[in-house]
């Protein structure tokens with residue numbers, strides 16, 4: 001018998017005893033052990049519970065699950081034991097109290113906001129975010145009646161505070177933004193969010209909890225595209241939401257009626273009353289949003305994600321070491337016009353990176369070559385080891401020229417306005433031997 005199907009929707013929050021037993025573990029150990037402890041004779045690796053549904057002896061037993069009165073699984077569109085074990089591991093890495101996996105990073109961003117926002121509400125977001133997230137916010141969610149104000153991550157405190165409205169429900173930003181590579185001043189944004197009675201949601205995809213744990217700086221909710229470093233092997237699309245359990249929804253009950261007043265679609269349960277501050281947010285997202293939208297991660301993908309997590313600490317260290325070497329090499333190369341990497345002392349975000357990312361600045365470097373767009377295309381064509389893909393944050397070095405691929409519908413002027421100049425090359429440094437990566441860059445630059 002597998003040990004997993006005992007959690008379930010009523011105890012989706014990571015149990016106190018479990019939190020206590022992983023608390024003493026170092027981060028590297030958590031990558032391998034948090035979230036799943038097999039008992040005598042049980043599988044060493046997290047089992048894939050490849051089942052859409054779960055069997056009960058009586059209808060009465062099952063009825064209690066639907067009312068959130070008993071714990072247990074009933075249907076994989078809402079919850080699956082494999083997913084919950086992997087989510088618990090990520091929660092432990094981030095230092096949170098509850099977590100859920102989603103089918104993609106996009107689903108995680110959408111759920112994270114929509115769980116506390118309805119039509120007529122408003123969100124303050126950093127303008128320096130992933131393009132897909134920007135489309136989700138500025139187009140799709142705007143059409144749902146949720147308004148967004150975008151502020152520069154470098155805005156003054158006055159500008160930041162001026163962005164709030166009485167109907168603001170959250171603040172959103174990325175630790176290290178994709179692709180602009182700006183660094184969010186998490187403490188400053190958290191302070192502003194809390195002064196206005198709303199939580200700070202941080203997309204921690206590029207940093208991962210190995211390099212930065214936003215909860216330690218005041219963030220309340222963390223999201224991930226696990227598709228990137230967490231999976232790390234370009235094998236499974238996925239997302240995750242983690243709750244710190246620290247935001248006091250009750251102190252701002254009028255702003256968050258979905259959490260603090262009875263949910264009629266769940267027999268009048270009040271999430272904060274029933275599941276406490278540590279469980280209310282994720283339980284609501286599971287019971288309502290997963291039930292209605294069903295963007296669950298496949299258990300098979302959760303299994304692959306977990307394999308990635310087991311080496312995340314080793315890979316992140318190597319990504320950072322290699323990327324630092326690549327950035328330093330490029331910065332002194334005469335054919336390189338500019339380099340953007342917050343691990344370089346010349347970088348605008350160096351001081352923030354020293355504070356929030358003391359162990360490294362992830363593996364993504366962007367730069368431009370002398371000669372602009374044409375030279376960038378020629379350079380890319382000549383790379384041998386680095387592969388041209390739209391992906392980033394992979395074990396294998398990969399590279400993208402947005403102007404001729406993902407952003408090709410834009411003219412040069414629009415590209416500059418979007419912060420993705422026609423010469424920008426996004427270089428995602430892998431975990432190969434850095435001598436081979438540097439040699440590849442050297443030979444491709446020599447052609448220019």
Ligand SMILES: *Cc1c(COP(=O)(O)O)cnc(C)c1O
Pocket residue numbers: 104105106107109130132133174177178203205206224225226227228237238239
């Ligand atoms: C890729 C990415 C996303 C979207 O994730 P998907 O898994 O592709 O849906 C969100 N945020 C950041 C920072 C990303 O890099």
